[in-house]
Amino acid sequence: MPELVSLVDADPDFGELLAPAALEEARRHATARVVLVPPGDWDSAAGRTRLHHVHGFLVVDGLIVRTVEVFGRRCAELIGPGDIARPWRWDGEGSHVHAEIGWTVLEPARLVLIDGDLVTRIAPWPQLGVELFTRGIRRAHHLGVALAIAHHQRVDERLILTLWHLAERYGRVHPDGIVVPLPLVHNRLALLVGAYRPSVTAALGSLTRRGEITRRSNGDWVLLGPQPEQLRVHSLVPRR
Secondary structure (H helix, E strand, C coil), rough: CEEEEEEEHHCCHHCCCHHHHHHHHHHHHHHHEEECCCEECHHHHHHHCCCEEEEEEEEEEEEEEEEEEEEEEEEEEEEEECCCCCCCCCCCHCCCCCCCEEEEEEEEEEEEEEEHHHHCCCCCHHHHHHHHHHHHHHHHHHHHHHHHHHHHCCCCHHHHHHHHHHHHHCCCCEEEEEEEECCCCCCHHHHHHHHHHHHHHHHHHHHHHHEEEEEEECCCCECCCCCCHHHHCCCCCCCC
């Protein structure tokens, strides 16, 4: 039997939208199936037939990289807890440019399937449906910020802005700085900022020598000093 979980338990932010009585009712009825995806390349297309009635998924745990390749150039997007995505379908009607989409699971992922039955069951609590929609808009906002960062000319600027942008969601405050606990090796950072790996390695060295970043032995990046002026309008407040 597939694992079932209530949407309000899978992501407590959904439960905070409801009054106590409504929360208990939703906990019993707003249930959904859970899929576990191990680390490695993810052939999401293999699930198209079995999951044809599923509209998407909500990431509960884990970290996923989506790569998009157009005419030999690739970019990447990090997808983590709280994000909404639909990996088994490329909307060819939305663009005349052919793109190759790839998915790699970096950390074991636990996904809540959003299907027609779940949409029907949450109808008595429209706040939950609005929040699902909001999650999609929020992901588009993050992508827009990433796109603007990628237009900076200097690679070191792109890197430091990207790391601070990621710190908004994943950063943790420590005495020695803001820790970004993500498995971001040089080639993944290159895909995130739109640069070649040698340029990224050189730029990271420059940022380290200037005392703006450092890297722990476990691979975590640590941001040192104040937040860049370019991102202060976003009011980044890493969680403690």
